[in-house]
Amino acid sequence: MSSSFLGRAREIAAVVAPTTVVTALLFYFGYVALRARFRYYGVDLDLVDLTLQETLLYGVEVLYPPVLVVALIGLLVTGLHAGVRWLLAAPERDVVSGWLGVLLVLVGLLALARGLVGFLVAGVSAGEHFPVTPLALALGSVAVAYGGWVLHTVAARRHDWSGESDLRQAARRSVGWLALVGVASAFWATNEFAAAHGRGKAEEFAEGLPARPHVLLHTREPLRGVPCGVEYQDGGDEAGAYRHRYQGLRLLVESGGRLFVVPAHWRDGRDGGTPSRTLVVPYGDEVRVELRPTPRVPPRTDC
Template sequence: MTTESTPPVSARVRQVAEALGPATLATALLIYFGYVATRARYEYFGVPVDLTGRSNQDMMLDGLEVVFVPAAMLFLGLLAIVAIHSTVLWLLARDRPDERDGTSDVTAFAAYGFVLVGVLLIARALIGIFVQGPEASVIIGATPFSLAFGPAAVAYGVWIAGQRRGRPLLSQRLARNGAMGVIALLVAGLVWASTQLAWAYGTGRGEEDAAGLEDRPEVVVETREPLDDLPRGVTASRLGTAGEEARAYRHRYRGFRLLLASGGRLFLVTPEWRRGRDATIVLPYEDVRVRLVP
């Protein structure tokens, strides 16, 4: 009689962790980028994202819109890195120590070039961090990309020089610690750049929303109590008392456009809404009656 052997608990936990790890990381990134984009989008209208009551599922769906451009840039960057590395390997194979003529040392030029470019990028990253600051109006991605690829370029130049000499320039321990630092800065820079891109994407969506408010359905709002400080473009009328329902909702307002309905609230604007001039009206569902006009 044979019995089926089952893997130990630690092995099963490791298998589950390996299966859930990439999916969990991808979900977390989608929620994070969706949060950043949504925050920028509705902050354009002066609405804090925490007030909208958007769920994690909504944030994840919003994040799907954001990740296409960073993903395309990432894969194109990987293709470029593979092409550059293949070229360097070809040059190293051609530039053997016993075949050098001293006139055309392309690999030495490549090593010095990568180190020089890396140092310049590191200087640009330091200027962006300590001189310009995070609130400076600079090109999106300039500082984080410099932080990501500057140390990597220096490390790659040092590696080329070591391969050209036939032995590493650094000890194994220093090389390992340096590689860990370079990878950490690369990941930090890419996440930072993606965050800036997500914020710019959300701001762009807010500008598109503001430009297309005229094409959205009109929201007719009826309330029990009158609304104060009506925005321009909204007309108010008082309903009669002929019916019980009319007595409950005595005030009608026309001219609103629906910006967002979430968290039990209506976020209303007008077709003439302008950033810095007009406000966004927030009304709870339970205190109003709503009609939509195509």
């Protein structure tokens, strides 16, 4: 009874543990991507009350490209490793194998040096549009560890190292530390990719804003801080209590009884013009919201 119970518990743990790790990673990378996405519109993600399911869905979206790249790299590495094993199988090819190991170690050390520069000098990594620093650290550690393994294999055969030498023990410790550097750097690179992915999605969303449903706001009192590009009309007494009308808005997100709306033509200010702003409008008796499909709105030239 106890042995079967322990066996069943191990099976459950083997299934639950990876699922928990994957869920945590999806939530984390989804959070990073969403934070960068809403920051593009000047909105702190802490103000947006998204559910766990919504965050996980964004996390799945972020992980598709890295997983595909890792799978392709895995196929390539498998083929290259098979070629290296063939090279190491024959002692007469030890000279070529040795030079290959030296080349891998040198390339790995150069990549690690580049990664350390980006890690220690904040201005270098901050100006990167692609995560060069973490990738250099990850690939450099892998190249050094693999090149060291090739050199150790050749040296052990030529010098008949049958016992547990001090060099072998030091090599094992070094491989462990290099593996830690590689895993941490790969996590860092994926984190940078998630942030870049979020910014890219924000820019893509901004380009499609003119074609999204039109948000019309009818308010009792005039709104303050209306962003440029939003048209205002005062309907007068004939319009009733909700006389103030605002059009030219699009919905960014709804959260906690609030609408986060943006102009139909979003400007980030990189062209020297006035950057757009996000307008936060609470639900309530003071505001009425009207949604309607709309054709593309010509861009405003006075902003």
